[in-house]
Amino acid sequence: MTVINPKGLKQQSYYNHVKLRSGVPVHATGQVSWDEGGEVVGAGDIDAQIAQTYANIGHLLAALKATPDDIVKTVTYVTDPGFAPAIHRGRLKFFDGVELPASTFIHVAGLADPRLMLEIDVVVMVSAALADI
Secondary structure, three states: OEEEOOOOOOOOOOOOOEEEOOOEEEEOOOEOOEOOOOOEOOOOOHHHHHHHHHHHHHHHHHHOOOOHHHEEEEEEEEOOHHHHHHHHHHHHHHOOOOOOOEEEEEEOOOOOOOOOOEEEEEEEEEOHHHHOO
C-alpha cells in the first residue's frame, strides 16, 4: 500500500490524496445509519449516526474479508457542512492505525430518509481470489 500527497495540494490530517493498494475495487452501496431492520439510528444526533454508519461499513468490510486499511476512497454526503468536525472525529477513530483513504465531502439537500444526516460511499480493494466468487 502506498499513499501519495503531492506537493502543491492542500495537506490535511484526515485524508490522503491518493491511496494505492493492489486488488480488485469494490464499489459498495452508500452506508447510512440504518440498523439491520431498516430503522434510523440516532435521528437528530450526528454522533450516533456517524457511529452507526461506520459500524455498517465495518459489517460490509467483514463480509468482504477486508479491513479499514483496504478502503482507498470515501465520499461523504452531509445535509449540513457544519457536521464536518464530528465526521472527522468519527473517521479518525474508524481508521485509527491505518493510512487514511482519499476522500470527498459533499453537502447535499437531503438523503433517502429526511432523518438521515450523512451517507458514506466506500471503494474497497479486495483480493482477486475473493472477486472470483
